[in-house]
Amino acid sequence: MSLFRTELRRLAKRRFARWMTAAGLLVLVLVAAGLFISNQKIGPEQWAEAERAADRQHQEQVQWAEQERVNCERAKAAGDAVDYYPSDCAEISAPPREVIEAQWFLPSTFNFRESFGDLLIPLAGILAMVGFVVGASFVGAEWNTGGMMNLLLWRPKRLTVLLTKLGALLTGLLALALPASVAWFGSLWLVATWRGTTEKMTSGVWQSFLLTGLRGIVLAMVATTVGFALASLGRHTAMALGGAIAVMVVGQVGLGILLGVAGVRFAEAWLLPTYAYAWMTKTVTLQDWRSCHATYSGECKPATLDITWQQSSLLFTVAVVVFLGAAMWAMRRRDIT
Amino acid sequence: MPAVLEIEGLRKTYRSRRRGTRNALDGFDMRVEAGQVHGFLGPNGSGKTTTLRTLLGLIGPDGGRMTILGHPVPEALPQVAGQVGAIVESPQFFPHFTARDTLSLLASAGEVPAQRVDEVLELVGLRDRAGERVKTYSLGMKQRLAVASALLKNPRLLILDEPANGLDPGGIREMRTLMRNLAESGMTVVLSSHILGEIQLICDSVTIISLGRRVAFGPVDEVLAQHSSGAVRVRLEAVTDLPAAAAALTRAGVRVTPNHDHLMLAGVDKPATVTRLLAEQGLYVSELAPVAVDLESVFLELTATAPVPGQHRQVDQSVRIDGAEPSAPAGGGWGA
Numbered sequence A: 001m002s003l004f005r006t007e008l009r010r011l012a013k014r015r016f017a018r019w020m021t022a023a024g025l026l027v028l029v030l031v032a033a034g035l036f037i038s039n040q041k042i043g044p045e046q047w048a049e050a051e052r053a054a055d056r057q058h059q060e061q062v063q064w065a066e067q068e069r070v071n072c073e074r075a076k077a078a079g080d081a082v083d084y085y086p087s088d089c090a091e092i093s094a095p096p097r098e099v100i101e102a103q104w105f106l107p108s109t110f111n112f113r114e115s116f117g118d119l120l121i122p123l124a125g126i127l128a129m130v131g132f133v134v135g136a137s138f139v140g141a142e143w144n145t146g147g148m149m150n151l152l153l154w155r156p157k158r159l160t161v162l163l164t165k166l167g168a169l170l171t172g173l174l175a176l177a178l179p180a181s182v183a184w185f186g187s188l189w190l191v192a193t194w195r196g197t198t199e200k201m202t203s204g205v206w207q208s209f210l211l212t213g214l215r216g217i218v219l220a221m222v223a224t225t226v227g228f229a230l231a232s233l234g235r236h237t238a239m240a241l242g243g244a245i246a247v248m249v250v251g252q253v254g255l256g257i258l259l260g261v262a263g264v265r266f267a268e269a270w271l272l273p274t275y276a277y278a279w280m281t282k283t284v285t286l287q288d289w290r291s292c293h294a295t296y297s298g299e300c301k302p303a304t305l306d307i308t309w310q311q312s313s314l315l316f317t318v319a320v321v322v323f324l325g326a327a328m329w330a331m332r333r334r335d336i337t
Numbered sequence B: 001m002p003a004v005l006e007i008e009g010l011r012k013t014y015r016s017r018r019r020g021t022r023n024a025l026d027g028f029d030m031r032v033e034a035g036q037v038h039g040f041l042g043p044n045g046s047g048k049t050t051t052l053r054t055l056l057g058l059i060g061p062d063g064g065r066m067t068i069l070g071h072p073v074p075e076a077l078p079q080v081a082g083q084v085g086a087i088v089e090s091p092q093f094f095p096h097f098t099a100r101d102t103l104s105l106l107a108s109a110g111e112v113p114a115q116r117v118d119e120v121l122e123l124v125g126l127r128d129r130a131g132e133r134v135k136t137y138s139l140g141m142k143q144r145l146a147v148a149s150a151l152l153k154n155p156r157l158l159i160l161d162e163p164a165n166g167l168d169p170g171g172i173r174e175m176r177t178l179m180r181n182l183a184e185s186g187m188t189v190v191l192s193s194h195i196l197g198e199i200q201l202i203c204d205s206v207t208i209i210s211l212g213r214r215v216a217f218g219p220v221d222e223v224l225a226q227h228s229s230g231a232v233r234v235r236l237e238a239v240t241d242l243p244a245a246a247a248a249l250t251r252a253g254v255r256v257t258p259n260h261d262h263l264m265l266a267g268v269d270k271p272a273t274v275t276r277l278l279a280e281q282g283l284y285v286s287e288l289a290p291v292a293v294d295l296e297s298v299f300l301e302l303t304a305t306a307p308v309p310g311q312h313r314q315v316d317q318s319v320r321i322d323g324a325e326p327s328a329p330a331g332g333g334w335g336a
């Protein structure tokens, strides 16, 4: 217990952890502010303004059509054969007013019910990223500065030390993720209240948001654990970060290109972000347009492949078991020099 | 006296795919008794740090037995860790924390009362700089911090690997006083070093290691006496009697090197026997002086690392004793 409290203190004292947390929160604040600025509440005033805008648009079209018709007639009179004018210049006319709908001119508005679910994805992404780098640096820096060795002189039970550190790290992550999720919900609710609508929030919708939020937190915990395990294995923060970047850039992009060239069907099914996305949205449907054969009616139905959150959870479990297992095994066995 | 630290037949082989294997410890023995300041001496790369790391459970041994305070280690390390304060090799700390934070985190991990942090900072002379980040410390200051971290537990056994590294002369002297005071208060101190003057000044006993094996051990004066090679200088009242004396002593099995006004004897156990032998021949000794040796020359002799003019000794060129009798007492068993 004393070790756990110590590790929590250590985590809180780490400047890198503080800065990363602050940076992550700042991004969220900026997104919320952006949503606040770019959205508006829709009332009679906005509708009236939209009607006026539609009118203006119509007017412009009428003027433009008039102008063109005059040009057309002039060209015809001069005997020029201008092929982009119709044979009968009277055909050039503005569309009727009803075709131009006022709702096209409504400012964008924030519909909580429609948007909040999707906006939980950037929250989860940022928490996962912060968790990964902080987790990696927390144990990686400890290894490569000799802090781990010092600690083991006090606490010789290696696995206990490693797992207590991980426990403290995950506790720290939860201490960040839970309030951050609540604050995210709160600020977007305010955005919706002032710059949109919070209508039609049924209990089913609430439940779905809650579950998505929880899945986001689980995703962040998985990323944190993997970052921690990789850095502990490599005994260096850079190993985990470099590894992650290598996987992201070389692995994923390269793999994507390679699969594309090889013409593999459903190439995205081989890419990690697909699974993270599927985890958050419950399912991702991949489409293969090449296997689309035009039917007699001219309709085209691509072949599809569903990636479900269950598949993602399997992948995450395997990743955690493999990396954490390897880190624990190495911790038990290796010489600390 | 009970042994605080016992090592028998310790073996450690470092394996690496590229560089092959290296027997860093090859049947090493060591024994430290309670309340002593024990010097652990050896040339660079002889296995001192490896021994201490193994003892503290940082690396796994390939064979041998070790006990600390009567408990077998590494099995019982969790029980004894609270009573063993140690620094191993160069002091390393997380560079962005202050000295006080570093110690306070260790103290709370080890359930040591927080006020102990200030006590040890005072003890090692870092009180006024404790609020600064370790990154900004000089090597000697880091070394002091390392000693502070080892003292934090108020241990019964204190293990310091080359604590004098980077210390200024004043710091070395303070460290010496500190060690003595700690030993007087009942703490057992094991001190690895290659600064022999230091060791000779503060240690009660020593273990000398070369290429992973013990080459000598025991109380400092005994080791010195045994390895003075029994060198004795003899002067007689009459210089003309020297040849007769040399002959008599040679007959008695003493190795004699005649000089123009004195004889140098080697392999003399008790100088008194020389007096008696010569008196029986009617030769009168005017001076009989055991040639004083210091630990440094004993060390150089035992490990065969004395510099030879015109040669550049490489690190692993030191004495290797054969494994037949690894626990041979000092005075016998070491090779050429």
Ligand SMILES: Nc1ncnc2c1ncn2[C@@H]1O[C@H](COP(=O)(O)OP(=O)(O)O)[C@@H](O)[C@H]1O
Pocket: A337, B014, B015, B016, B022, B023, B024, B042, B043, B044, B045, B046, B047, B048, B049, B050, B051
């Ligand atoms: N991690 C390691 N891997 C391989 N060889 C090592 C390692 N650590 C030490 N050694 C080798 O073991 C021998 C003993 O080293 P060490 O115990 O550090 O010596 P000392 O502390 O007496 O100077 C040296 O030859 C050294 O090169």
Ligand SMILES: [Mg+2]
Pocket: B048, B049, B050, B089, B161
């Ligand atoms: Mg060393």
